[in-house]
Amino acid sequence: MTRMKRALLALWLASLAQAVAGQARLPGCDHLFPARPDSPSDAEVARIAERWLVVWYPTRAKFDEARAGKMREKTACIERAHAEVAELERERREFESTLTSYSGKPLPPSVRAYLDASTGALAVARKHELQQESDLVRLHEIYEAQLKRLQGRPDWR
DSSP: OOHHHHHHHHHHHHHHHHHHTTSOOOTTOTTTSOOOOOOOOHHHHHHHHHHHHHHHOSSHHHHHHHHHHHHHHHHHHHHHHHHHHHHHHHHHHHHHHGGGGGTTSOOOHHHHHHHHHHHHHHHHHHHHHHHHHHHHHHHHHHHHHHHHHHHTOTTOO
């Protein structure tokens, strides 16, 4: 393929990509790439979100049921994270109690590697535990905001 043909092909492919993205038009190809409507305004997005809130939670009982279910799920995740941290700490303490025979001596590489791996696993588990707890707070804030929006509607019961 000549340099000119490659340049024309590249130009055509670029035009095709722009047409697919809705940024340009290709002559004779309007039927393949219909014009995209402008994206909805922020007010329109908020109105749609409000409407879906009422569809998802038509009554206060449904809202409370969904909220309690999500809170139960997240609380169970937090409990599992606490249990994982406790298990790793217990294993670490047991292993460190067996290290008394090495007092005053350098640790073998395999023992150091296990200690490093244990330290890393414990750090990751604690980070996961904190993340789960912050997710619970975030979830609570989301449900509170949704409840305020729903209570502001006259048609919500």
